Every structure is written in C-alpha cells, then in structure tokens.
Amino acid sequence: MANAEDNAIQHQQALKQALIDLIRTEISAAGGQLAFDRFMDLALYAPGLGYYVAGAAKLGPEGDFVTAPEISPLFARCLAVACREVLSQIKQQHSGSNGSNNDPAGKGAVPSSGADLLELGAGTGALAAELLASLAAQGPLPERYLILEPSPDLAARQRQTLARRVPELLARCHWLDRLPDRFDGIVIANEVLDAMPVNRFQIGGAGQVQEVCVATDGQGFSDCLSESASPALQQAVLALQADGLATQPGYCSEINLRLAPWTQALGRMLGTGLLLVIDYGYPRTELYLAERNQGTLMCHSRHQAQGDPYRDIGLQDLTAHIDFSALAEAGIAAGLTVAGYTTQANFLIGCGIDALIAEAAADPMAMLELTAGAKQLLLPSLMGERFQVMGLSRGLNDLLLSGFSVRDLSARL
Numbered sequence: 001m002a003n004a005e006d007n008a009i010q011h012q013q014a015l016k017q018a019l020i021d022l023i024r025t026e027i028s029a030a031g032g033q034l035a036f037d038r039f040m041d042l043a044l045y046a047p048g049l050g051y052y053v054a055g056a057a058k059l060g061p062e063g064d065f066v067t068a069p070e071i072s073p074l075f076a077r078c079l080a081v082a083c084r085e086v087l088s089q090i091k092q093q094h095s096g097s098n099g100s101n102n103d104p105a106g107k108g109a110v111p112s113s114g115a116d117l118l119e120l121g122a123g124t125g126a127l128a129a130e131l132l133a134s135l136a137a138q139g140p141l142p143e144r145y146l147i148l149e150p151s152p153d154l155a156a157r158q159r160q161t162l163a164r165r166v167p168e169l170l171a172r173c174h175w176l177d178r179l180p181d182r183f184d185g186i187v188i189a190n191e192v193l194d195a196m197p198v199n200r201f202q203i204g205g206a207g208q209v210q211e212v213c214v215a216t217d218g219q220g221f222s223d224c225l226s227e228s229a230s231p232a233l234q235q236a237v238l239a240l241q242a243d244g245l246a247t248q249p250g251y252c253s254e255i256n257l258r259l260a261p262w263t264q265a266l267g268r269m270l271g272t273g274l275l276l277v278i279d280y281g282y283p284r285t286e287l288y289l290a291e292r293n294q295g296t297l298m299c300h301s302r303h304q305a306q307g308d309p310y311r312d313i314g315l316q317d318l319t320a321h322i323d324f325s326a327l328a329e330a331g332i333a334a335g336l337t338v339a340g341y342t343t344q345a346n347f348l349i350g351c352g353i354d355a356l357i358a359e360a361a362a363d364p365m366a367m368l369e370l371t372a373g374a375k376q377l378l379l380p381s382l383m384g385e386r387f388q389v390m391g392l393s394r395g396l397n398d399l400l401l402s403g404f405s406v407r408d409l410s411a412r413l
C-alpha cells in the first residue's frame with residue numbers, strides 16, 4: 001500500500017517537473033517572459049501534464065475542491081426545472097414543424113429531438129447524471145445529452161458516473177470534441193469560465209498599463225512586469241478606466257480576454273435556446289472595486305485556497321472571478337438576449353428548492369442531508385451570493401424562467 005502511494009507521489013512529481021520544463025522552454029522561446037494566460041493554459045491544460053488533464057482526482061471530497069453538483073443533488077434538480085421550462089418551450093415552438101436539427105453534433109450519426117442539452121466542462125458527471133435522472137422521472141427527457149470536455153481524464157470519469165448512475169440513459173450521452181455547428185436547447189456551464197485562462201495587469205506609477213507576465217526564477221517562476229501590454233489587454237484596461245475603474249497606480253487585477261470569443265462561438269451555435277452560466281463573479285463595477293486591488297486569482301489544492309500560482313504547478317487549480325457585465329455584453333454582441341441575472345440563492349429558490357427538499361419529508365435522514373446541502377448552496381456566507389447565474393437566450397419568446405423570477409439583478413450589470 002505504502003509502495004503504491006510512493007509510486008503515485010513519484011509519478012505526480014515527475015509530471016510536475018515535466019510541466020515546469022515545458023513552461024520554462026516556452027518562456028525561453030518567447031524571449032524570457034510569457035503572458036499569464038499562456039502560463040495558466042499550460043498549468044491547467046497542457047496535454048498529459050496540466051492540472052485538468054493529468055489524472056489527479058481534482059473534484060470531490062477526495063480531490064481539491066467541491067462544486068455545487070457534488071455538494072447536493074438539489075442543485076441538479078433545480079437546474080432540471082429550468083431545463084424543463086426551456087425544452088418544453090422549444091418543443092412547443094417546434095411543434096407543427098419537423099423540428100429536427102441538421103446534424104448538430106457534426107458527427108452525422110445521432111438523431112435529434114430538436115431540443116437537447118449540452119454541458120460544457122462536466123467535471124465528474126455528477127450534474128449530468130442527476131439532471132438526466134430528474135428529467136427522466138418527470139420529463140421531458142432530451143433526446144441527447146452532449147458533453148464538451150477538454151480533459152480526457154474527466155471525460156472518462158463522466159462516462160463512469162453516468163454508466164453507474166443512469167445506465168439506461170447512457171446511450172443518450174455523447175462526448176464532442178468541438179462545438180456543434182448548430183444547437184437548439186439548453187447549454188450549461190457551471191464553474192467553467194472561472195477555469196479559463198486570464199491575462200493579468202497592473203497600473204504603473206505614471207498610470208500606464210503594465211502586463212503581469214511570468215518569468216523563470218531559480219527552479220520556479222515569478223511575476224515580471226512588461227511595460228508593453230498586449231494591444232488587446234491595453235484596450236480592455238483602458239475601457240475599464242473609461243468607466244472610472246482600475247485607475248490607481250499599483251492596482252492589479254486580471255481580465256478574461258477569451259470570454260468574448262467563447263460567447264461568440266456559443267452565440268453562433270445557438271439556434272433556439274438558452275446558455276446558462278453559473279459561476280463566482282460580479283458585475284464589472286464590483287469586480288474592479290478600488291479595494292479589490294489584488295484581483296481575484298486564486299489557487300485550490302486539497303480544499304485549501306491560496307494566492308501563489310507558481311506553487312505546486314500542475315497540482316493545483318487556478319481560477320479567477322467572472323466579469324458578468326462582460327459576459328452580458330459579449331452575449332448581446334453575439335445576438336443573444338440577457339434572459340436573467342441573479343444570485344445562485346435566488347435562482348435555486350425560484351426553481352423551488354424548498355419544494356424539492358419537502359419531497360423527501362417521509363425520510364428524515366434524507367431530509368437532513370438535503371437541508372445541509374441546501375444551506376451550503378443558499379447561504380450568503382457560503383455559495384448563495386458569491387455564485388451568480390446568467391441566462392443568455394435566443395428565440396424563446398420572452399420566456400421568464402422561474403429561476404429568474406425571484407429577483408433579477410440585470411440592472412446592476
């Protein structure tokens with residue numbers, strides 16, 4: 001047993017060293033410094049080596065962090081309410097027409113009901129399994145549950161979870177290697193955007209925009225300041241400053257420059273349906289508050305959070321909060337409508353989390369377990385307010401989702 005553990009540790013250390021060597025080679029090839037988003041890309045997603053692809057447990061109690069679908073099945077059951085509303089609306093709109101997609105998976109083989117589910121970054125598959133189980137119990141069941149997962153390791157774990165939890169529905173699940181050309185239905189991204197590589201900046205003494213890059217430092221890495229920020233970063237920071245944000249010398253934060261292209265790609269793909277993004281973040285004016293002058297970059301390992309991205313490379317998760325105003329703007333630019341924006345607590349309450357707990361009334365132990373999970377999902381001091389939900393839709397005829405009916409915070413964007 002001890003030997004197996006030693007071997008696992010040695011294997012991890014070898015992967016970590018190989019990843020460090022890879023990053024050092026890139027830094028050297030780039031002339032001594034690397035933009036932070038490229039560093040984060042490699043640390044998280046370098047083939048075979050990055051945090052999300054190298055085989056460690058990552059999510060769940062035995063991993064580094066726990067996400068809402070892992071905390072309680074109530075999260076998926078609430079999202080099932082939103083899915084039901086969207087799928088029913090689309091099916092209703094399509095009734096009378098033949099309602100079929102033109103090979104939305106881009107793979108030619110899978111028939112479609114015209115309204116499906118697509119989960120981006122499905123983690124352990126816990127959300128997919130519970131969501132499918134819930135939709136199977138009460139309908140409507142999407143004909144297909146598509147998953148786009150860049151990590152082969154997590155995709156394998158998702159398959160195992162689904163095979164164990166909902167074997168009769170496994171045939172409906174399909175793993176994609178790229179977005180479909182066209183998709184009608186509901187797209188879910190829970191804690192995906194926070195795992196997207198970001199660029200970091202600092203405001204210099206003379207008010208100039210500096211890019212915080214990565215340089216080698218002994219055997220490891222450290223921040224280094226570049227006086228010539230990339231044009232895209234420069235432009236994004238100047239746009240913040242035009243709104244009176246991120247102006248003080250020394251102010252340091254990060255920007256997700258990949259968010260807009262990501263949203264645009266989803267906007268091009270979405271025919272009729274909803275993109276539901278759940279993540280930690282704020283409207284722009286709150287994300288770039290003067291007091292938040294060190295940004296929100298955070299690293300997670302073994303359920304501990306710390307701020308040094310250069311520690312335990314490849315063995316810790318790196319994340320940053322979402323700018324929900326940027327997401328709304330990118331969605332609108334992509335021809336989508338903001339269907340709602342609220343806190344996770346409001347969303348889950350709107351979906352009827354209390355009634356879902358009450359369904360377990362006959363089983364006191366199950367009821368207790370659900371109540372404990374609900375506390376974590378809802379309390380403002382835990383996930384209730386830090387996590388927020390945004391819906392971006394197209395062609396849903398002003399459908400008001402129950403999740404957004406309690407309190408819409410779109411005016412804060």
Ligand SMILES: C[S@@+](CC[C@H](N)C(=O)[O-])C[C@H]1O[C@@H](n2cnc3c(N)ncnc32)[C@H](O)[C@@H]1O
Binds near residue numbers: 122154
């Ligand atoms: C923090 S985990 C969240 C997993 C899961 N959604 C959950 O809530 O448990 C981030 C997930 O997003 C995936 N991911 C990262 N970038 C992605 C992208 N551009 N498209 C789809 N998935 C992505 C990762 O591989 C990982 O599965």
